Amino acid sequence: MGRLVPAVTRALDILELFLAGDGTLSAPEVTRKLQLPRTTVHELLTTLAARSYLVPVPEQPGRYRLGVRTYQLGSRYAEQLDLAAEGQRVAREVAETCDETVHVAILEDTDVIYIAKVDSTHAVRMVSAAGRRLPAHCTSVGKMLLASLPQHELDARIDGRELAAMTPNSLTDPDELRAALAEIRERGIAIEHRESNPDVSCVAAPVRDSAGRVVAALSISVPMIRWSEERETELAELVAKGADDLSVSLGHRGGVR
Structure with missing residues (x-):
């Protein structure tokens, strides 16, 4: 230098x-x-x-x-920032730390779209892909993004709509979903157990832009054979840090949660 x-x-x-x-x-x-x-x-x-x-x-x-x-x-x-590229970079860093699958997703209507993904190196891992669309209420990233919406926007997206189930654990009752979102909003972290995949649990945190708006969510997905309460606590801290790092790269300054 x-x-x-x-x-x-x-x-x-x-x-x-x-x-x-x-x-x-x-x-x-x-x-x-x-x-x-x-x-x-x-x-x-x-x-x-x-x-x-x-x-x-x-x-x-x-x-x-x-x-x-x-x-x-x-x-x-x-103007030069690319959320997908920044998300892929941070997802790679998080995955290198925990060796689990990491996603970054955005919200579109009532679905999430994965815009970045880094796989685990384990033989048993989550099968997914960037570009995939899933019902928001069945995923940790989706619930994190729904919980970040103003109440009137949330109501517009779930009132009068059928909440389809992806697994027997999926939340399909609007009132139960609202209660879950309130807890997520309070905690600042979303966790889902086998709601989108019967063999996977996930933890997610919000990603904010320079104006403080939640524009994406970052998640870590783990097969149930590697999941435990201790692992959940560890990954919740890691996903929060990863989301904060991505937020900073988008120009956000502190006060993420």
Whole structure:
């Protein structure tokens, strides 16, 4: 790796200070937080403001907030993001950790569509594929996504519709489904036992975009021969971390659950 340029590093350090706090900073605050000379901070702030990365706060003399150039860069970054590609990358990382099948799915009406998948290396594993569509109420990813909907959207998707069963364990009663979704919403994790496949249990967590909206869910699927309460707890933590990592890659900043 080449040599880092100190001035650029300091300028970026200043910009990253705005990731926390109330969104405005003064020169003395930057000086104190970064332990830089006052003259250096003044020059850096002046340069960043001249290039529209920072702007003075009119009603608060001496304070700065992020400028339009940072928004433009963030927007361009968001435009280049590919949920499926990012999902595949994170799914691979999660699968390497647990050696189980990992999916990323999105919600379309009352179904989920798998947009990324990484297989386990075990001989006994879940048979599925990216692009497959399943009833949302029968899967952990689907229930996670349904639980994340505003109430009126959820009602529009399940009221008056038949909830088909994929296995004897599938939830087909709307009231039971609503109760299950309320628990998922409270916990922030969805777990399903043999509801879409009689030999598989799954755990899922929500994936959020830069605006905090749930846009997908990430799940880990495990054959019942490798499932236990201890394994469930372990995988719930792992799937939450994986979903958080994917959310961060989509521009989300904290407060996932």
